[in-house]
Structure formats: C-alpha cells, structure tokens
C-alpha cells in the first residue's frame with residue numbers, strides 16, 4: 095500500500111467514514127476455496143430441476159471428481175464464481191466447450207447456481223454473460239443448455255438472453271405393475 099492510500103484509509107477511519115464498499119465480482123474458480131461451497135449447493139440445484147431427485151454420497155463423490163477434473167482443464171471448462179462478500183462466494187457458472195466433428199465447436203452451460211438471497215438481482219445474467227464471453231474466446235458457434243420447464247426463473251433468464259427451445263425431453267409417469275403374479 096502506498097503512503098498516500100494508507101493516509102486515505104486512516105483519514106477515512108478517523109473521521110468515521112466507511113471503508114470502500116465491496117463490489118460483488120465474478121472471478122475464476124479456485125478449487126481450494128470454492129469446491130466445498132459448490133458441492134454444498136448440488137442438492138438444491140438438482141432437487142429444483144429434477145422431480146424425485148434424491149442426493150446420496152455417491153452422487154456427491156462423482157460431482158467432486160468431475161469438478162476437480164474440470165478445474166485441471168481450463169481450456170475445456172470455464173468455471174466462474176460470484177464473490178459477493180470478500181472471501182465468500184454465493185454462486186457459480188460451469189461452462190464446457192465441445193469440439194466435435196458433427197457440430198463443430200459449441201459451448202454448454204453445465205451448471206449455474208445462486209444462493210436464494212442473491213436471486214432476482216441480475217447476478218444470473220452477469221454469470222451467463224461471463225460464460226458467453228468464455229465461449230466466444232474459444233470460438234464456439236452456439237451455446238446449448240438443458241432446463242426444466244417448471245423452473246421459470248431459469249427459463250426466463252435464458253429467454254431474456256436470446257436462447258430458444260430446440261428440443262423437448264418428454265416423460266410420462268407410469269404405474270408400477272406387481273411382478274411374480276402378486
């Protein structure tokens with residue numbers, strides 16, 4: 095810290111002015127500090143999007159493995175976190191690049207999540223814009239993502255950014271029949 099900025103800080107404290115306000119920022123994922131919070135959000139993320147989803151230790155272990163591997167491959171995976179309080183994160187986006195013979199280079203939004211108190215404030219849009227920047231830098235020609243129709247916050251977010259539905263995943267719940275003549 096320079097003498098000038100130190101003076102500025104002391105001056106502000108002595109005269110009861112508040113410290114500089116911390117602006118929430120989006121930064122790159124750090125596996126050491128960010129992996130655990132992201133894993134702790136997986137249950138909420140999946141139960142919001144998949145009816146009947148039940149978290150179990152194996153699923154979480156697999157997510158830990160996938161995220162740790164992704165962190166080692168920054169060219170293929172862009173993971174960005176929202177630091178809303180110094181040293182504390184409140185959301186993230188996980189982007190992946192696919193380079194295929196069939197469809198060329200495209201981006202996929204693997205996961206996006208914000209803690210409930212940070213929703214509806216424009217941070218989802220900011221994270222998506224960061225993801226789109228990452229995809230553009232890697233030459234993606236399109237961006238794909240999957241979303242559950244009933245998740246209106248996520249659907250609105252994507253639509254507001256110009257995403258359009260291209261396929262429907264269809265499902266019908268069926269009654270179980272008793273086996274063994276029972």
Ligand SMILES: CC(C)(COP(=O)(O)OP(=O)(O)OC[C@H]1O[C@@H](n2cnc3c(N)ncnc32)[C@H](O)[C@@H]1OP(=O)(O)O)[C@@H](O)C(=O)NCCC(=O)NCCS
Pocket residue numbers: 139142143205206207208209212213214215216217218219220240241242245246247248250251252254
């Ligand atoms: C989906 C999610 C990331 C959206 O982030 P967000 O910060 O709340 O969204 P934003 O505030 O940036 O809003 C983006 C747009 O969506 C709209 N929107 C946000 N929440 C909404 C809601 N609950 N209902 C309807 N529209 C909503 C906003 O009005 C805005 O549209 P506009 O730009 O036309 O005004 C967030 O709700 C979330 O983390 N949900 C749980 C995890 C999840 O479901 N992830 C998606 C998996 S596919």
